[in-house]
Amino acid sequence: MRRRADHVTDISIDDLYHKGIKGILLDLDNTIVAWSEQNVSPATRQWIQQGKQKGISFCLLSNSYTSRARRIANELDIHVIAPAFKPLPFGYQRAMRLLATTNSNTLMVGDQLFTDMLGAHLLKIDTICVMPLSTREFCLTRISRCLERLVSK
Numbered sequence: 001m002r003r004r005a006d007h008v009t010d011i012s013i014d015d016l017y018h019k020g021i022k023g024i025l026l027d028l029d030n031t032i033v034a035w036s037e038q039n040v041s042p043a044t045r046q047w048i049q050q051g052k053q054k055g056i057s058f059c060l061l062s063n064s065y066t067s068r069a070r071r072i073a074n075e076l077d078i079h080v081i082a083p084a085f086k087p088l089p090f091g092y093q094r095a096m097r098l099l100a101t102t103n104s105n106t107l108m109v110g111d112q113l114f115t116d117m118l119g120a121h122l123l124k125i126d127t128i129c130v131m132p133l134s135t136r137e138f139c140l141t142r143i144s145r146c147l148e149r150l151v152s153k
């Protein structure tokens with residue numbers, strides 16, 4: 001399986017389904033929403049919906065202390081554990097109990113190596129690391145600024 005993706009929506013639900021993935025643990029900040037944002041994009045909502053249709057269950061696994069994680073999970077109609085204290089194993093284990101999955105049919109999707117990925121690796125859960133959303137925006141902003149400068153010369 002691919003270990004990296006630009007964005008969650010680049011991860012093929014069909015591939016996961018054929019690999020026997022039954023549960024996805026999803027990081028929140030910079031994985032499905034930019035750090036400052038409140039709303040999940042229509043494309044990401046559709047991706048989650050597509051997963052549910054294939055029988056895959058989702059759990060938000062966020063280290064955030066705010067009620068935002070719970071609100072977003074409610075909206076998406078998926079499970080949530082927040083704060084999850086990643087990379088400690090307890091949150092992942094609780095999430096797998098909620099989803100009735102094991103480390104062999106669960107996938108962790110997140111943007112941070114030392115929280116999301118590390119905790120999953122400790123429990124031998126498959127991982128896919130995505131590009132942080134806000135960095136991506138920052139890069140795109142920089143590229144467009146460069147282009148603007150070139151054009152204005």
Ligand SMILES: [Mg+2]
Nearest residue numbers: 027029030111
């Ligand atoms: Mg994150």
